[in-house]
Amino acid sequence: MAGSLLDNGARVFEYVVTTGSNKPIQELRFPINVLEVFDVKELVARVMNYHDIPCFVETGLNNKLKNFVDNERQNLHDDQAALLLQKIRDDPTLIDHVADVVAEKYKNTWQEYAPPISTQPNNFPLSYHYLIHSPAMQILMQLEKKYHSAVAKLLSDKEQSLTKMCERHRGEMSRACDHVGFEYTTEDVSILATKQLADTDRMQKHWEDNYRRLTEEQKQEYCDLVIRLAEEMKQSDNKLNENGPVHNEVQRLLDHNRGRSLVSTRDPSEDVESESSVTVSCGILMEESFTINLGAQLKTMHNIRLVVADMLYFCRYSDDGEMEAQRFQTAMSLYSNSLSAIVLITDKNLNECSGIEKEFRTVCESSTEFHFETLQDQTTKVKEHALEASERRNRSLSSEETIEYKQNIDEMDGTGTLNEGDFYITKHSNLSQVHLVFHLVAEENQLRTKASLTTVTSRHSVILGLRHILKVASSHDIRHITIPLLLSHELTEEITFQWCVKRAELVMKCIKGFMMEMATWDGGISRTIQFVIPPGVSEEAFDRLRYTLPEVFRTTSTRNLTPAHRKLPTR
Template structure:
């Protein structure tokens, strides 16, 4: 948080400039002129004179005199203005009416926190040292080794997770059997109490097993992390001892040597990459054009975040590792519900993805979220209280119901449109923006909807923090994709009128809301148009330029994909193909 300086309260004063001059015919008779002038005056006194002369038809021979007098007047009054204000302050000081201690402390704090000479000397933080070391190493021949090491670590973790899942599944199976047995014998040889007891015991066994595995996993991650860090630092020393390790100033992010090819080749057999995708190069801006890429992908947002761990994930780790400490970060927008106690509630799958490999650089995602929840509580509640008050005031004024108060006054600190930011080194994206949303997104929304405003904040933050690639769910919906898959198949069977046919149906609080293809296209258009504005706006923010935007559409919906595909050129100015000059037609 930035410290706010108490601003000097300047009350501008209006002083009256008086001027009199004799009439031509009668020396005794004076024309009197009174002009109010704001002090301090920020315009040009000479211009003011011209206006006065024009307005009051003052003879031009007075121009020089007026110029001189008015400049004098403004000078004197400005000095008087400053001096009297300062004199008052000094008098207060003399009479001990001021809190000298407070004032001095504030200055002290300002100097100490903002100016090098007065700041406490502090070295580079561990985080920064490690960052520099890692960045240097991944841009050195050690890169290959690092990726292999990280990958094998990840594999160990995922193996253990797999055994955990199997173990727990077995346990559950056994328990189900036992329970069924008991249920069968209910009122024969067992009583209800016994069953309740069994249930409790089983629950306990489940939690014990889960906790045991979790602690094992934790221990494993902890060792891995410590070992990896130690090894990296040692490796750095080793390299530096060898020779001066030149860090390439331009990281080979895009042009990686052919060895990578082999890695990719053996990578296979993962989840198949999304089938449907198309890239567009667009130009934004009316006079000065900025160039951006938009990539439409039919894929689940979480698939876009996931690293491919299967078999040999080292290749997949390449890009994220190289860019992690660079100025070209990758981000993703993931929707989440507002959880209890001021936390966001990200999708379980995301948590699993993030847990699938050791986080060597940052806290693991749960800790990050807990930390955020703590930090955000006070400001969010403050904000909610303020909003509730405003809403209450507005409602009072208009005499209408207190709907606003209810919305802002509820128990939850987070509101739709709020964004939590987590950092990751073990996903395909470095930063995840958790955008808090609610059920209102199921209906049609306007560009003033909180989720859209949240998106705007995300894009702005992305630009300010050097996130140059960002993925976002174009329809701003997470869960419909599952339902959609089923429905779409049936549509596919049904045949012909897929265009306007009901694609899916999502239940929300008993009210069914239809999400037709038309709805989807409408939503996509709204989001694209808003994003267009936000990207343009964020470009003036003075950070990195947003280069690539991945827009994720629900997978397995080719019709929708085609519809959005054709929509894009009407929203953005798409770069046309380069044309070879044509020969002039012969006459």
């Protein structure tokens, strides 16, 4: 059975024994399993004792048996490895499975690759909330900035490394294509392309592992410092003990980071990066604020903002120098009853990441998530729950509807586990101005067409999805919600002035009705609703929308004798 994957290592060992020149030659033969032999000397001693073999044979028998076991064991492993490699060559999709198995074995065997284990995970939120409302708040902000800089450097190194590799690959492929028929054949070009693809995948995996290891180490270190610093402050009568061991440890970390920044040389490319960061910080191009009162009898005051900006402006940090100031309000309200959220229009296919979701993932990965799971882990759980929801829908449908539903699933190649109007929520602590993100599933390309003005009504699934989002917000202490007013994150050529006005008017009227419903859900709590218009809208269209908003949200009162035109805010 040698060379087979089912080979269990059973062999027959033969040894010729000569006890003298005039003595007959004796043969020693016994079965042995080369995979189960751990001590050759012990086995030889037992065999010699059982067969009454003279002691002068022991040395030769030891050497012979050891060489036999080593050679047979090596041959067995080589044959099995060759068969496994051939199996992978026949089916390259097995590579990912093999990599996962090997990675899992490394995690379970080596401490260096094992995931970090927090000693007191349940104490971290309470400790953080205690410190962020204490004099230690500034220290936490500086620590987070330090970790953010380390992640930014790693991502910058990754980008440079991949860029250099792409340039080298481009040069190699260009040279090979130019010399096809002379130095290279078409088969050589195909082999080169395969090799370059494998090199790129290997480089990507290398940087992903480095990123994961760095963020896990940062999270473990940060959580441990927060818990111990909170305990130290409580022992010092809620005062920051500047001579305490934990405080000194944090200061050493911060001083070490400052020292490295002082001696580092400035790269000319940093000037370009600083210019781009300034562009991001100026993300709000036009804005207008309103105060409205909604309700039939008991009126509730709300703030309405109309903003022209990129949706991800509320997630990015505008500049490293202003990061502490931007993080302050978000961190203070992280564990509170005044949360902030935005609504992102996303695709129903959870297995792919494109458009604004891809940009959003890049923003999330620009710094370590200390309080919640990573975006990738949260999305993985969403996929599992989406499959369960899909099965429940399938069971609740009639037989004809079930057949049609299964056909739709098959047409979408098994990725259509979410329907238009569904949404899922991700939690974040490393974004600029938001804590929660509602990912509203919709066909954004269809929502931007001219025909959508007639198909998208107050009963459309996306509009109903907004209603469900506001209902969740009212029951989970979300006081600030940012909504794409046009149900789109970018403007196209098909989007005209009249299209913007009609779509905005529809969304405003629906949101107004949902907000009046919210008063019955939560008893009437003041909130801030922020309507965001994609960049590129004309000033004329913005002026029209800012005059439309108070008309939609107008309230009548017999005691208010102020002329209507004076109620309009000035820009």
